[in-house]
Amino acid sequence: MTSATPTISNPSPGATDQPSALAEISQETLALTKRLFLQLQRRPSTLVAGVLQPLIWLVLFGALFAKAPAGLLPGGISYGRFLGAGVIVFTAFSAALNAGLPVMFDREFGFLNRLLVAPLRSRSSIVLASVLYITSLSLVQSLAIMATAALLGYGWPGGVGLLLVLTTLLLLVFAVTALSLGLAFALPGHIELIAVIFVANLPLLFASTALAPLSFMPNWLGWLASLNPLTFAIEPIRAAYAGQFSLTAVVLEAPYGDLTAGTCLMVLAGLAAGLFLLIRPLLDRKLT
Amino acid sequence: MIELHQLNKRYTAAKGVPVPALNDLSLQVPAGSLYGLLGPNGAGKTTALRILCTLLAPDSGTVRVAGIDALTDPRGVRRLLGYVAQEVAIDKILTGRELLQLQGDLYHLSARQRDRRMAELIELMGMGDWIDRRCGGYSGGMRRRLDLAAGLLHSPQVLVLDEPTVGLDIESRAAIWQVLRQLRDGGTTVLLSSHYLEEVDALADHLAIIESGSVIAEGVPSSLKAALGGDRLTLRVREFSDASEAATVQALLRDCPGVRQVVVNQAQGYSLNLVIEHDGVVEQLRQQLATADLPVFALAQSRPSLDDVYLQATGRTLMDAELAVAGSRDPKAERKASM
Numbered sequence: 287m288t289s290a291t292p293t294i295s296n297p298s299p300g301a302t303d304q305p306s307a308l309a310e311i312s313q314e315t316l317a318l319t320k321r322l323f324l325q326l327q328r329r330p331s332t333l334v335a336g337v338l339q340p341l342i343w344l345v346l347f348g349a350l351f352a353k354a355p356a357g358l359l360p361g362g363i364s365y366g367r368f369l370g371a372g373v374i375v376f377t378a379f380s381a382a383l384n385a386g387l388p389v390m391f392d393r394e395f396g397f398l399n400r401l402l403v404a405p406l407r408s409r410s411s412i413v414l415a416s417v418l419y420i421t422s423l424s425l426v427q428s429l430a431i432m433a434t435a436a437l438l439g440y441g442w443p444g445g446v447g448l449l450l451v452l453t454t455l456l457l458l459v460f461a462v463t464a465l466s467l468g469l470a471f472a473l474p475g476h477i478e479l480i481a482v483i484f485v486a487n488l489p490l491l492f493a494s495t496a497l498a499p500l501s502f503m504p505n506w507l508g509w510l511a512s513l514n515p516l517t518f519a520i521e522p523i524r525a526a527y528a529g530q531f532s533l534t535a536v537v538l539e540a541p542y543g544d545l546t547a548g549t550c551l552m553v554l555a556g557l558a559a560g561l562f563l564l565i566r567p568l569l570d571r572k573l574t
Numbered sequence: 575m576i577e578l579h580q581l582n583k584r585y586t587a588a589k590g591v592p593v594p595a596l597n598d599l600s601l602q603v604p605a606g607s608l609y610g611l612l613g614p615n616g617a618g619k620t621t622a623l624r625i626l627c628t629l630l631a632p633d634s635g636t637v638r639v640a641g642i643d644a645l646t647d648p649r650g651v652r653r654l655l656g657y658v659a660q661e662v663a664i665d666k667i668l669t670g671r672e673l674l675q676l677q678g679d680l681y682h683l684s685a686r687q688r689d690r691r692m693a694e695l696i697e698l699m700g701m702g703d704w705i706d707r708r709c710g711g712y713s714g715g716m717r718r719r720l721d722l723a724a725g726l727l728h729s730p731q732v733l734v735l736d737e738p739t740v741g742l743d744i745e746s747r748a749a750i751w752q753v754l755r756q757l758r759d760g761g762t763t764v765l766l767s768s769h770y771l772e773e774v775d776a777l778a779d780h781l782a783i784i785e786s787g788s789v790i791a792e793g794v795p796s797s798l799k800a801a802l803g804g805d806r807l808t809l810r811v812r813e814f815s816d817a818s819e820a821a822t823v824q825a826l827l828r829d830c831p832g833v834r835q836v837v838v839n840q841a842q843g844y845s846l847n848l849v850i851e852h853d854g855v856v857e858q859l860r861q862q863l864a865t866a867d868l869p870v871f872a873l874a875q876s877r878p879s880l881d882d883v884y885l886q887a888t889g890r891t892l893m894d895a896e897l898a899v900a901g902s903r904d905p906k907a908e909r910k911a912s913m
Binding site for chain 2: 310314318320324325
């Protein structure tokens with residue numbers, strides 16, 4: 287610290303004019319998002335592992351059933367082609383499920399308090415920043431998988447298909463990020479959060495249509511898979527890969543009735559909206 | 575400027591037992607003052623400051639800052655406050671400059687305002703050499719300076735600091751003291767908590783002593799000391815005396831005219847702590863000891879100190895209070911509440 291005549295500005299009363307709410311929310315959200323990206327840039331291992339892991343899935347798991355009898359899968363497609371949609375969705379899902387971890391560490395290290403004593407226009411900025419970050423991250427991951435799948439000869443959804451794939455992923459990522467952030471505010475610490483992530487991850491994968499179609503499953507598992515949000519994301523993407531982009535076309539024959547791509551997207555959108563409304567009070571829990 | 579009125583707060587400890595942290599705590603901090611909250615660890619200082627900074631809701635009571643109710647308009651209060659927490663929360667991956675930029679955006683400063691303030695504070699805190707290095711490599715003193723700069727970035731009317739110099743080297747501590755005095759001189763209201771007597775004594779123009787979640791004494795330090803009256807004497811007849819000798823001397827001096835109180839201080843080699851009416855008493859005591867054929871190893875006289883004020887208010891010294899509460903705290907519950 288300098289001892290030579292330091293200057294210090296003291297508050298000048300009445301000097302604040304009120305900028306718009308939107309300007310303030312975007313200022314705080316962008317600043318918080320920038321922090322997450324700086325962290326990623328300086329610790330890129332998350333990104334590297336996040337891209338490598340699904341690629342390994344795709345290559346190894348796709349090869350596992352390479353010699354399966356022809357015509358085993360609906361539409362007579364190869365297993366690798368069938369698996370692509372599942373891996374894309376599962377990757378985005380895993381990334382979003384981990385979204386709460388940085389927030390939990392901020393809670394534990396006291397950094398969150400720095401955000402909570404600041405006059406944020408809306409504490410939803412904290413959530414929004416995480417959503418922006420995770421969404422961009424999982425889009426990069428998804429595009430990497432899609433490119434690899436294309437190289438492996440598993441196909442490419444094309445222009446409109448790509449739009450459908452990305453929309454589906456966005457809705458899923460919003461919903462799961464909201465869930466994960468909710469857990470980060472509700473659970474006592476990161477051990478518990480990691481435990482929940484660990485327990486939720488693989489069962490949700492197995493009880494979906496990511497690895498096998500409904501027709502392979504016993505009745506009870508078929509019911510579970512048809513209620514699993516992952517399935518609602520997987521099937522429209524799988525349909526897009528099959529060159530079918532109509533929102534009114536049936537993508538899944540669930541035990542309780544046929545599901546169209548449009549219904550799947552609406553369920554995902556409803557889930558995302560519901561979860562965001564649900565976690566909002568948790569942010570304000572300290573002052574209720 | 576700051577009014578805390580009858581705040582109550584309980585924590586729930588591990589076995590569901592409620593632990594009272596604040597007990598009808600009331601406090602009025604005048605605008606432009608440098609106000610010290612003095613009390614042992616666990617007295618409720620941090621809880622009171624966290625409630626003031628809108629991080630924690632009280633079970634009952636009111637909080638107002640510059641007339642704004644913190645419970646109904648927390649955002650209005652947050653705008654006025656700068657808060658420097660006890661545990662410095664910085665992001666190790668960011669550089670100091672990036673942290674300050676983030677802070678500026680959280681307080682909605684324009685890029686120009688922010689950069690001007692940052693330049694000012696970097697110079698004031700002497701952070702120029704390391705502000706572009708990542709925070710993970712900073713020493714405790716550097717972190718604390720950065721944290722103080724972050725708290726000051728938006729030029730708050732009220733600066734709240736929780737134990738700002740715990741664990742700091744003497745140089746960093748002096749530097750922080752200097753900044754706090756400057757802020758007060760410039761019109762900022764500064765409220766700091768401390769369990770260091772000398773810190774409150776050196777800095778505060780007002781103080782409140784907090785014990786068990788309540789304010790038990792309040793005022794201007796010099797008046798509080800003056801109100802006690804008398805001088806303090808510490809007497810040692812030998813370098814290390816024993817209980818019986820101390821008792822003999824105590825009995826001998828207790829009834830001397832001009833002696834108000836004689837206490838045996840077992841912790842310091844059975845020395846005797848006396849309160850006397852005036853200087854003349856010292857000579858009488860010397861004669862009394864000489865007549866009884868008792869030596870004098872050391873005899874020190876002082877005006878009433880802040881520790882004496884504390885002793886008078888609570889019945890024990892600050893150090894004894896610290897030792898007493900050390901065993902009865904539940905750090906896990908406190909940590910949980912702070913998340």
